[in-house]
Amino acid sequence: MKIGIIGSGNMGGSLGKLWAKAGHQVIFSHSRDLQKLKHLATTAGTNARAGSPGEAIAQSDAVLLALNPAVIEEVLGTTALDQESQLAGKVVISCMSDLKPDFTGQTIGIATDLKISIAETVQQMAPAAHVFEAFNLTFAEIAASESRQFGLDKPSIFYCGDHPGSRATVETLIEDCGYQPIDAGGLIVSRSLETLASVWVQFAIASQKFGSSGSRVVIV
Numbered sequence: 532m533k534i535g536i537i538g539s540g541n542m543g544g545s546l547g548k549l550w551a552k553a554g555h556q557v558i559f560s561h562s563r564d565l566q567k568l569k570h571l572a573t574t575a576g577t578n579a580r581a582g583s584p585g586e587a588i589a590q591s592d593a594v595l596l597a598l599n600p601a602v603i604e605e606v607l608g609t610t611a612l613d614q615e616s617q618l619a620g621k622v623v624i625s626c627m628s629d630l631k632p633d634f635t636g637q638t639i640g641i642a643t644d645l646k647i648s649i650a651e652t653v654q655q656m657a658p659a660a661h662v663f664e665a666f667n668l669t670f671a672e673i674a675a676s677e678s679r680q681f682g683l684d685k686p687s688i689f690y691c692g693d694h695p696g697s698r699a700t701v702e703t704l705i706e707d708c709g710y711q712p713i714d715a716g717g718l719i720v721s722r723s724l725e726t727l728a729s730v731w732v733q734f735a736i737a738s739q740k741f742g743s744s745g746s747r748v749v750i751v
């Protein structure tokens with residue numbers, strides 16, 4: 532499969548490398564430093580290359596959005612109005628959660644005025660895309676590890692979306708990264724998954740398993 536990565540930082544870089552290793556053709560995009568993107572593509576191997584977000588969208592069957600949510604509109608909207616149509620019929624996976632910079636909470640959820648999730652916002656911006664939420668309840672450190680195997684168990688990835696015909700594709704992309712996919716329902720569930728990401732990070736901080744070397748956190 533051809534996969535476009537929009538946002539090639541901790542999450543996009545790690546998942547893109549795993550997909551390239553699994554045999555997918557990957558385009559890394561959306562960095563302020565093109566050399567960084569090229570270096571990432573080189574380390575990911577011959578199945579990967581660097582490109583612009585426009586190329587990553589136009590030349591892919593599936594797209595991962597691993598951005599700061601504040602710039603979604605800039606990337607999907609005003610910079611290239613035809614990108615919405617380029618996304619038509621394609622699987623678009625959002626792993627985004629709008630956590631505050633100090634991880635003390637998030638800027639969406641029950642306590643705010645916003646009614647919809649980031650993934651639903653993406654679906655509104657690209658109505659013909661097959662938008663899913665996935666990978667937001669893992670850590671980039673786990674995706675970047677040599678293996679996602681915890682003894683006999685694999686970490687679970689909850690995913691949700693409204694397009695039945697694309698669920699198998701999303702499950703394959705999750706499995707190709709070494710995780711176990713769990714269908715959590717329609718895209719409306721992304722409101723809960725994105726909120727849960729805040730709890731997830733708080734749990735990791737409270738249990739001192741966040742950022743300490745050798746420690747890993749897993750839901751199985």
Ligand SMILES: NC(=O)c1ccc[n+]([C@@H]2O[C@H](COP(=O)([O-])OP(=O)(O)OC[C@H]3O[C@@H](n4cnc5c(N)ncnc54)[C@H](OP(=O)(O)O)[C@@H]3O)[C@@H](O)[C@H]2O)c1
Nearest residue numbers: 538539540541542561562563597598627628667669670671
């Ligand atoms: N980190 C995790 O463990 C984790 C886990 C699950 C979900 N998520 C979610 O995944 C999303 C991405 O997180 P991340 O940790 O991968 O972030 P990150 O490492 O900061 O990556 C953000 C990407 O956006 C690019 N970018 C381009 N223009 C930018 C700008 N003006 N300002 C900031 N970044 C810009 C960055 O490129 P350059 O820096 O090269 O310019 C980078 O490729 C977030 O919504 C987060 O909630 C993260």
